[in-house]
Amino acid sequence: MSATAKTSAILIARNNERTAHRAVDSILYQIDSPCEILIADCGCSDNTIEIVRERLKEAGWDRYTVLGAGEGNDYTAFHFAIARAKGEYIAFLDANDWWSRSDKLRIQISFLDRHRECSAAFTNFFFFDPDRLAFSARDAISDKYSYVNTRDIILNNISCGFSVSMYRSASLFGIPTLGSNMPPDCWMFDIFASRKAPLAFLHSACVVHQLGGGASRATGQQAIEFNDELTGWRFHEEFSRLASVLGVEIKPSPNSFGSRAFR
Numbered sequence: 001m002s003a004t005a006k007t008s009a010i011l012i013a014r015n016n017e018r019t020a021h022r023a024v025d026s027i028l029y030q031i032d033s034p035c036e037i038l039i040a041d042c043g044c045s046d047n048t049i050e051i052v053r054e055r056l057k058e059a060g061w062d063r064y065t066v067l068g069a070g071e072g073n074d075y076t077a078f079h080f081a082i083a084r085a086k087g088e089y090i091a092f093l094d095a096n097d098w099w100s101r102s103d104k105l106r107i108q109i110s111f112l113d114r115h116r117e118c119s120a121a122f123t124n125f126f127f128f129d130p131d132r133l134a135f136s137a138r139d140a141i142s143d144k145y146s147y148v149n150t151r152d153i154i155l156n157n158i159s160c161g162f163s164v165s166m167y168r169s170a171s172l173f174g175i176p177t178l179g180s181n182m183p184p185d186c187w188m189f190d191i192f193a194s195r196k197a198p199l200a201f202l203h204s205a206c207v208v209h210q211l212g213g214g215a216s217r218a219t220g221q222q223a224i225e226f227n228d229e230l231t232g233w234r235f236h237e238e239f240s241r242l243a244s245v246l247g248v249e250i251k252p253s254p255n256s257f258g259s260r261a262f263r
Contacts, residue, residue: 006109008087008169009034012078012162016095017046019210024055026099032106034091037061038081041068048095082172090169092162092186097209099163100126104206108166111145111202119171119197120190122148122164125207141205148199150231153190154238162186164207167193176230188227195231221248228253 009027013020027037037056041049049066056064065084068077082090089112091105101107108121115121126135165186171193193199221243228239233253243250 006087007032007034007089007091007105007166008036008038008085009105010038010040010078010081010085010090010092011052011095012040012042012092013044013048013052013095014042015044015046015048017048017051019098020048020051020095021055022098023093023095024052027093028055028059028061029102030099030105031103032109034105035063035087036085037064038084039064039066039068040077040081041066042075042077044068052095082175085169088169089166090172091166094161094163097161097163097207099206100208101204101206105166107202107204107206111200112166112168115200117197118147118200119193120165120167121145121200121202122166123202123204123206125161125164125205125209128208128210130210130212135208137205139201139203142203145200145202148190148194148201150191150194150235151238153187153194153199154227154235154242161207161209162189163209165189171197187223188230191227191231220246221250224248225250 011023011027016023027034039049039052049068053066056062067080067084089109091108093099099105104123108123111121112118124137124139124141126137128135167189172189175189175192190199224239224243224246228236228250236253239250
C-alpha cells in the first residue's frame with residue numbers, strides 16, 4: 001500500500017459498531033492510502049470508536065485522529081474533521097458503507113488530477129439490502145463519466161451519500177453548517193461544490209451503500225428550504241418540484257436574493 005499525500009479520508013461514525021470494521025478495512029486496503037484518517041464521532045453511544053481504534057492499531061496505522069468528545073458533540077465533529085483535513089482532496093466514508101474496490105481512491109485522484117475543471121468526483125455504487133442480501137447497481141457500470149450540474153443534483157440525487165464522494169478541499173472552503181442536531185447533508189455539499197465548477201459522475205462502481213442506515217441525504221422540509229436559501233432561490237422551481245415528490249411544502253421564494261446566495 002503506497003502512501004500519497006493527496007487525500008484525507010473522513011470516516012463518519014454514528015453508532016455503527018456492526019459495520020465499522022468493514023468500513024475501516026476498506027480504507028486500509030486502498031492501493032493509494034490516504035495521508036490521514038479523520039474519524040468524526042457524531043455522537044456514538046456504542047462501541048464504534050473503540051472498534052475503529054482497535055482495527056487501526058492492529059494494522060499499525062497511527063495517522064488518525066478522533067474528533068468528537070471534548071471538541072464538540074453530535075454532528076459538529078463532522079465539520080471539525082473537514083477543518084482539520086490536510087489533503088488536497090477529501091474522501092468521505094460512512095461507517096455503514098464500504099469502498100468495494102481497492103483502487104477507489106486512485107480512480108478519483110487520477111480523474112481529478114486530469115480534470116482540473118471539476119470540483120468533485122462521485123463514483124457509481126451498489127445498493128446493498130441486508131434483509132434480502134441483494135446488491136443492485138445505481139447506474140449501468142462502465143468506464144465512462146458524465147458531468148453533473150446543480151439541477152442534476154437537486155432533481156436526480158446523483159451522489160446519494162458521502163461514501164462515493166471525493167471533493168477538492170478548496171471547493172468546501174466556507175461551507176455552512178446545518179447545526180449540531182441535523183445530520184451532515186451530502187446534498188448540500190454537492191450543491192455548494194457545484195457553485196463554481198462542474199462535478200463528475202464516474203460510472204465505475206467502487207462503493208457499497210448499505211440501506212437502512214448511514215449519513216444519507218436529508219430530504220425533509222428543513223433541508224430543502226436550507227438549500228433553497230443557500231442557492232439564493234435560483235433553483236426554487238426545482239426545489240419545489242422535489243418537495244412535491246416528497247410530499248412536503250416549502251416556503252415561497254422571496255422577491256430578492258438572500259445573503260447566503262452563491263457568489
